Amino acid sequence: MRATSADGLAITGIVAKEDFTVNINNMLRRSTLLRAGVAALALSSLTGFAGSAKAQSITPLVESGSSLLYPLFNIWVEDYQSINPGIQITTTSTGSGAGIAQAIKGLVQIGASDAYVSNAMEKAHPTILSIPLAISAQAVNYNLPGVTNLHLSGPILAGIYSGTITKWNDPQIAAANPGVTLPANTIVPIHRLDGSGDTFIFSQYLSASTPSWKSSVGFGTTLSWPPITGEIGAKGNAGMLAAAKANPYSVAYIGVSYASKVAAAGLGIAALENASGAYVTPTPDTIGAAADSIANSTPPDERISMIFTTGANNYPIVNYEYAVVDSNQEASAVADAIRTFLTWAINDGNSPKYLKQVNFLPLPAPIKALSAAQIAKIQ
């Protein structure tokens, strides 16, 4: 079957070529615009025919959303295309909010998001699933000449980002860093000004650890940031990195997929206080510990925050990277394709071969089972 269609393709290809040369000759002879139009039409109808003949065995899927997940999807799709040529996946990086919105509208089949679908959205669209695909984390980085092992806590960061803590030698920072000589310089807080899952999980950490932040600013993919003189809004993780590098005495939150670039820029990685009162830096161990600690308490719809978990070794800013999918697909072939791809993603796709490249961690076994159960719901 496939062989014949390939032959057919080859033949139409030759015909098209001949047609084209004939038309070119005509054009050269008479040089009329009309001819060019006919040639273009003939060509497009031929290629269109070839395309429809090919489409019978291939299901196209579109993925859109989180710019943090985008590199992983790109690595996945490149390999997956050779494993299963029957599913053709297009990846786009638009932002978590757009990913969720487009998945709800049915414009894309897989929405990628750093945040699960909100309660309010879930109420309005109950068929939307939030399926964890991998685990990511976020580092709080600082540009503090002479200091290499800084401890920061949620209340300190909330103070910095709301303008109540303005100097590096503030008593609260000093109390968290005994024995460290802190400079008297003004802190330059840097935040994302584009909508971002990074802002979402950072503000969730502040909200979970600091009641006053929760009641005044709250959390979201963009915030109504309290105005602070000297604060910088930067675009994208790359912009955050550039701003932190260029501004001594700055502090910024940057996803761990940028870890190597952050290290190259000479920025420090803060040890953050977790819910057990311990200061931990983001490492595979501490991120894994946070994920494991809630693996058994995750509800079946998997919409749960992994921020600020209890456990001596738990890193506090850890999150699932979600695929947002409508469980009620119009075409069963599309539903089959989504199930097949996502099942691959949480199994083979979770191998270090892929995740290492973006510093993500694989799903723990209980979470993988829950994700598989959710994937099975896509019909």
Added chain:
Amino acid sequence: MQLKPFRLTLLGLSLLIPFALGAVVLFLLIFSWQAIGFNGLGFVSRVIWNLGDLYDDPVTTRGVLVPAGANYGILVFIAGTLLSSAFAILIAVPLSVGAAIFLAEIVPHKIRPALSMLVELVAVVPSVVFGLWGIAVLVPFIGTVLGPAISKYLGFIPFLAGGDSGGGYGLLAASVVLALMITPIIATTLLDALLQVPKENRESAFALGATHFEVVSKAMMPMVRTTLVGGIVLALGRALGETMAVLMVSGGGLNILPHSIFSPISTIASFIVSQLDSAEGDPTNMAVRSLAEIALVLFIITLLTNAGAKILTSGGFHVRKPKQ
């Protein structure tokens, strides 16, 4: 009546542009209608912009279901847009007038085409490239050299103090980037006009004993004043609507009005881009509708500046003759 296919086709094509414009405005108006009602006139005078809590149940505020704590005020963005464009024009006009006169009067004929092509080339540099240059070169320069110098020596002028804020990101960086982008627009428009000044006028002025400076400033510039204003309006249109480059260097000021040329700002266009993604997470859709309303405001601002310029150019300007 005889059908004239050529005429009809042209008529159709020419109607397409106003039709498209009308359709866009109409769409924005219909889409943002609910937001216009909800926000009222205070929309343009409030300072605080807050999408509210998008993750909890929406609440009824002023009779409409919106996220809890939602408050849409865009005075900060209007101020950022107008200030950055105004400063950009202030920087760009002397530069481009100088460049155009240099190209028209000083440069030898043989190399003029090459040089004017260089100026035109600047106009086609994608804005994101200017933004990158802004982040890599301009922002650190303002933050470490220019900013401190200005606030040290000119800090007594109210709007110029406070060089340490924003670390280089802010109004000045945005204005300089915008100025670079619009300088070639004004310069090339003006150059074309200067080259069309009749030889007779120029030579008569010389014959009367005018210096080269007087010839340019008294005989030639008055003749091209309308074109200069037209070029500035074109440039203003670009500056008001510029998005990406501004977003990269403006520092994204929010909830606070700029108090110096170093303050972080947001312009309307860049703010829409930066908020759209989060706004789409609003289950009540009010955030996206409010963004559409901001777009309408931007449209009105550009319309007003264009209309103003039209009045300027059609009024006293080109009938006024140089003083005898």
